[in-house]
Amino acid sequence: MDDKEKTVGAILKEARLAKGISLADAEKATSxxxxxxxxxxxxxxxKTPGExxxxxxxxxxxxxxGLNGPELVNEYKASAAGMAAEAVRSKGIREVEKVRLNIQLKDKRDIGSGTGRFEMPGLPKLPMKQCLAGLxxxxxxxxxxxxxxxxINYFKNMPKDEAKQTEQVKPEAK
Structure with missing residues (x-):
């Protein structure tokens, strides 16, 4: 059987078997x-998730x-469309003869604003007395x-001699 007559699946399977790779190894390597x-x-x-x-x-x-992946995709597209593989190949970047550009320059003040004018948003008026009270x-x-x-740490760590001196001594009754 010639390579031109083989399906994409047959080409892939033959290449995998020729390299001695199991499906489990291919799964690990390709995710x-x-x-x-x-x-x-x-x-x-x-049986695949989609086209x-x-x-x-x-x-x-x-x-x-080790095969040419994009070429295999082209072969798949051709077989799905019932065409020759050469007919489905990408034609490359399309070139055109004339290009029409419409360039518009903005004033410096228009850059970034989108409105043509620069405005600062107004700040709400805050009552001064409440702000000072909060501060x-x-x-x-x-x-x-x-x-x-x-x-608290000062009183916890105070030497016992000083603690006794700070207590008020009550006069003894005679």
Whole structure:
């Protein structure tokens, strides 16, 4: 059987077997599930997730086996369309004779704004007395946060002699 008469699946399967690679090894190397690889090898394309995935599987699997993956995709497209492989090949980049450009320059002040003018959003008016009261409350709480633990540590670590001196001595009754 000639290469021109072989299906894409047969070419892939023959290349895999010639290299002595199992489907499990191919799955690990390509990150393509073995059931999809086997479906492609058996030309059961309806068992794959879809046309786009099928083309990606054929290309990646072919490249992994040392074949020309994009060429295999072209052969698949041709066989699916019932045409010769040469008829489906990409024609390359399309060239045109004339190109029409419509260039519009903007003023410097228009760049980035989209409106043609520069505006700062208005800030809401805040009542000054409430803001100052809030700042004072935050200052008192911050001072307490730092002062209270220091005071507690001072009294915890105070020597016992000083603690006795700070106690008031009651006069004894005679």
């Amino acid at each position: 393509i599930r073995s059931r999809y690889l086997q479906a492609v090898e058996n030309d059961e394309y309806d 786009v995935f099928l083309k990606g599987i054929i290309r990646n699997y072919g490249n992994y086996l 004072a409350a935050v200052a008192v709480l911050t001072a307490g946060y730092f002062a209270i633990p220091a005071t």
